[in-house]
Amino acid sequence: MHNKNKSSIFSLLITLSLGLTANSALADPVLEYKLALADDGKSYEVWMKPSVTPKPNISLTGQLTLKVPHAAKFKPLNVVAGVEGADWIEASRVDAPKEDPEHDYISFSYIGAQGNSAQNYPWVADEELLVFSFANEKGCVNGLSIMQDNDPFNIPNNSQQTNPGNQFTNLGWGAVGENNFKGVYGASPKCLKK
Numbered sequence: 398m399h400n401k402n403k404s405s406i407f408s409l410l411i412t413l414s415l416g417l418t419a420n421s422a423l424a425d426p427v428l429e430y431k432l433a434l435a436d437d438g439k440s441y442e443v444w445m446k447p448s449v450t451p452k453p454n455i456s457l458t459g460q461l462t463l464k465v466p467h468a469a470k471f472k473p474l475n476v477v478a479g480v481e482g483a484d485w486i487e488a489s490r491v492d493a494p495k496e497d498p499e500h501d502y503i504s505f506s507y508i509g510a511q512g513n514s515a516q517n518y519p520w521v522a523d524e525e526l527l528v529f530s531f532a533n534e535k536g537c538v539n540g541l542s543i544m545q546d547n548d549p550f551n552i553p554n555n556s557q558q559t560n561p562g563n564q565f566t567n568l569g570w571g572a573v574g575e576n577n578f579k580g581v582y583g584a585s586p587k588c589l590k591k
Contacts, residue, residue, distance in 0.1 A: 451569020
C-alpha cells in the first residue's frame with residue numbers, strides 16, 4: 398500500500414508537471430485590444446482579439462487604460478458589457494499627471510461573470526470580440542486611445558503611485574498572475590464630421 402501511494406503521488410506530479418509545461422508554452426502575451434467608434438458615431442467600443450483559443454477558458458482579471466486629452470474633460474457613461482454578465486467598470490482615473498499633463502488616464506477593470514451569468518468570453522483564435530462599449534458625456538472626442546506600454550505615465554512609481562498598465566489573465570493562456578495583454582491594434586477612432 399505504501400508503494401501504491403508513492404506511485405499515485407508520482408503520477409499526479411507528472412500530470413501536473415505536464416499541464417504546467419503546456420500552460421507555460423502559452424505564457425507569451427496573446428490578447429490585443431482595439432478602441433473603435435461605434436456605428437452611432439458617438440460612442441466607443443472596446444474589441445479584443447486573441448491569437449490562441451484558451452484551454453481551459455477561465456478569464457480571471459483584466460484592465461484597460463484609456464488616454465484622453467485633458468482639455469476634453471472626458472466622462473465615460475453607459476458602460477455596457479459585450480457579453481452579458483461579463484462586466485467592466487471604471488475603476489480609477491488620474492487627470493493630468495506630471496508625466497503627461499496634457500492627458501487624463503481612465504482605467505476600466507474586468508469584474509468577471511456576475512449574478513446568474515456563468516458566461517465567459519467565447520474567445521476564438523484570431524477572431525475579434527466586442528468586450529464593452531461606453532459613451533462620453535459630451536459626445537465624440539478626437540485623440541482618444543488605449544494607453545501604449547511605452548507611455549510616459551506607465552512606469553513603476555509614477556507620480557500618482559498607480560498601476561495604469563493594460564492587463565488580462567486567462568488560465569488557458571498561462572498561470573495566475575501572468576499578463577496575457579500583447580498590445581494595441583487598429584487606428585485610434587476619429588469622430589465623424591458633421
